Amino acid sequence: xxxxxxxxxxxxxxxxxxxxxxxxxxxxxxxxxxxxxxxxxxxxxxxxxxxxxxxxxxxxxxxxxxxxxxxxxxxxxxxxxxxxxxxxxxxxxxxxxxxxxxxxxxxxxxxxxxxxxxxxxxxxxxxxxxxxxxxxxxxxxxxxxxxxxxxxxxxxxxxxxxxxxxxxxxxxxxxxxxxxxxxxxxxxxxxxxxxxxxxxxxxxxxxxxxxxxxxxx
Amino acid sequence: xxxxxxxxxxxxxxxxxxxxxxxxxxxxxxxxxxxxxxxxxxxxxxxxxxxxxxxxxxxxxxxxxxxxxxxxxxxxxxxxxxxxxxxxxxxxxxxxxxxxxxxxxxxxxxxxxxxxxxxxxxxxxxxxxxxxxxxxxxxxxxxxxxxxxxxxxxxxxxxxxxxxxxxxxxxxxxxxxxxxxxxxxxxxxxxxxxxxxxxxxxxxxxxxxxxxxxxxx
DNA sequence: AGTTTGAATATTGTTGACAATATTCATCTT
DNA sequence: AAGATGAATATTGTCAACAATATTCAAACT
Numbered sequence: 409x410x411x412x413x414x415x416x417x418x419x420x421x422x423x424x425x426x427x428x429x430x431x432x433x434x435x436x437x438x439x440x441x442x443x444x445x446x447x448x449x450x451x452x453x454x455x456x457x458x459x460x461x462x463x464x465x466x467x468x469x470x471x472x473x474x475x476x477x478x479x480x481x482x483x484x485x486x487x488x489x490x491x492x493x494x495x496x497x498x499x500x501x502x503x504x505x506x507x508x509x510x511x512x513x514x515x516x517x518x519x520x521x522x523x524x525x526x527x528x529x530x531x532x533x534x535x536x537x538x539x540x541x542x543x544x545x546x547x548x549x550x551x552x553x554x555x556x557x558x559x560x561x562x563x564x565x566x567x568x569x570x571x572x573x574x575x576x577x578x579x580x581x582x583x584x585x586x587x588x589x590x591x592x593x594x595x596x597x598x599x600x601x602x603x604x605x606x607x608x609x610x611x612x613x614x615x616x617x618x619x620x621x622x623x624x625x
Numbered sequence: 626x627x628x629x630x631x632x633x634x635x636x637x638x639x640x641x642x643x644x645x646x647x648x649x650x651x652x653x654x655x656x657x658x659x660x661x662x663x664x665x666x667x668x669x670x671x672x673x674x675x676x677x678x679x680x681x682x683x684x685x686x687x688x689x690x691x692x693x694x695x696x697x698x699x700x701x702x703x704x705x706x707x708x709x710x711x712x713x714x715x716x717x718x719x720x721x722x723x724x725x726x727x728x729x730x731x732x733x734x735x736x737x738x739x740x741x742x743x744x745x746x747x748x749x750x751x752x753x754x755x756x757x758x759x760x761x762x763x764x765x766x767x768x769x770x771x772x773x774x775x776x777x778x779x780x781x782x783x784x785x786x787x788x789x790x791x792x793x794x795x796x797x798x799x800x801x802x803x804x805x806x807x808x809x810x811x812x813x814x815x816x817x818x819x820x821x822x823x824x825x826x827x828x829x830x831x832x833x834x835x836x837x838x839x840x841x842x
Numbered sequence: 843a844g845t846t847t848g849a850a851t852a853t854t855g856t857t858g859a860c861a862a863t864a865t866t867c868a869t870c871t872t
Numbered sequence: 873a874a875g876a877t878g879a880a881t882a883t884t885g886t887c888a889a890c891a892a893t894a895t896t897c898a899a900a901c902t
Binding site: 843844845846847848849850851852853854855856857858859860861862863864865866867868869870871872 | 873874875876877878879880881882883884885886887888889890891892893894895896897898899900901902
C-alpha cells in the first residue's frame with residue numbers, strides 16, 4: 409500500500425455526544441447551577457430517545473456536574489470555593505506530584521517546549537483580557553502533565569475533578585489575580601525544566617495555596 | 626397521631642439494585658479482574674431488561690470497578706498495588722484530614738466511643754483470623770470519619786475510591802501485617818480523642834505510609 | 843381559612859424490539 | 873500454508889411504548 413492512510417473513523421456513540429453537549433452547556437453557563445434537567449426536553453431538543461440521555465446523566469453525575477434524585481429530578485450541581493480550594497486542588501496536586509515523580513525522565517526538551525507554548529499563550533490571553541481562554545489554557549497545562557501517566561486511576565481521578573474545577577474557574581476567574589496565575593505556571597515550568605525534585609515539590613505546594621491571590625477568602 | 630411511625634418505604638430503583646449486585650459480585654471475587662460482562666447474560670440472570678444494567682455499568686465505571694470499551698465489551702478492572710499506595714490512599718488521607726480539621730468539634734465522647742467499638746471489633750477479628758471482616762471494619766472506621774462531612778465533593782470523591790481500595794485489601798489482606806493495622810487505628814483514635822491537631826496530622830502521615838508493613842514492595 | 847382527598851398531569855423508571863457494530867469462521871485466492 | 877473475503881453470529885447501541893412514582897390543583901370537609 410502507498411504511504412497514504414485514512415483517518416480512523418471516529419466511532420463515537422450517541423451517549424458520548426449527548427454527554428459532551430450537556431457538559432458544554434453547563435461549562436458555558438447556558439445551564440446554570442441549580443437548574444433542572446428534564447430528560448424528555450433534552451431528548452426532543454437533541455432529536456434522540458431518552459436512553460442515551462439517561463446514560464449521559466449517570467456519567468455526568470460521577471463527574472460532579474449533575475445531581476440526580478431518584479424518581480424526582482436531576483439538577484446542575486453547585487461547587488463551593490472551599491471545596492475547590494481545600495479538596496479538589498490538593499487532590500490535583502497529589503496527582504501531579506505522582507506523575508512528575510514517575511515520569512520526570514519523559515519530560516524531554518520537546519515536552520518542556522510544548523508546555524512553554526501553553527504558558528506563552530496564557531501570557532497573551534492575560535494581556536488581551538481573554539479570561540475564558542486563560543482558564544482553558546490553565547486546564548490544558550495541567551492536563552498535559554497528567555496525560556503522561558498510563559495509570560488508569562490517575563486519569564480517572566483527574567477526570568472526576570477536572571470539570572468541577574473548570575466550572576469553578578470559569579465562574580470566578582475575574583476574582584483571581586490573573587497575573588499571578590500566569591507567573592505561577594512559568595515558575596513551575598522552569599523548575600520542571602531544571603529537574604530538581606525538591607524545588608518542584610516546593611513550587612507545587614506553593615501553587616496549591618495559590619488561592620491566596622483570591623480576592624475574597 | 627400517636628407516637629408510632631412507619632419506616633420510610635425504601636424506594637430503591639432497579640438500577641441501584643443491579644449496581645449493588647454487580648458491585649458485590651466483584652468485591653466477593655465472584656467476578657474476577659479481567660472477566661467480561663455481557664449485558665444480556667446479566668439481564669437474563671437477574672430477570673430484568675438491559676436498560677438498568679447499562680445504567681449500572683456507567684455508574685460502576687465511575688467507581689473504577691468496570692472498564693467499558695464502546696461497541697465492544699466491558700470488563701472488571703484491575704487495581705495495582707502502586708495505584709492504591711501512591712494515589713488512592715494519599716487522596717483518602719487528604720479527605721480525612723479535611724474532615725478532621727473541619728469537624729473536630731463534632732467528635733464528642735459518643736463519637737469516639739463509636740470508633741472505639743469498631744477498633745475493638747477489629748481486635749477480635751484479628752485474634753480470630755477473620756480477615757474479610759477486618760477489611761470491612763477498616764473501611765467502616767474511615768467511612769465513619771468521612772461521613773461527618775456534608776460537603777458533596779468529599780463524599781463523592783470518597784465513594785469513587787472506596788471500592789477500589791476495598792477490592793485491593795480484600796485481595797491482598799493476607800500480605801499485610803494485620804496486627805499493625807489494628808494498632809494504627811487505635812493510635813489514630815487515641816490522638817483524635819486528645820484533639821491535638823499536630824499529633825493527629827503526624828499520625829495520619831504515618832498511617833498513609835502504613836504500607837511499609839507490606840511484605841513485598 | 844386551613845386541611846385532606848383524589849383525579850389529572852408531568853416526569854422518571856423499565857421494557858422488548860430493532861439497528862449498528864464487532865467477532866467468528868468457513869471459503870476462496872495466491 | 874498464509875492471507876483476504878464475506879456470510880453468519882454475537883454483542884452493544886438506540887428507540888418508542890408502557891409502568892411506576894411524584895406533583896399539581898380543584899373539590900370536599902372541618
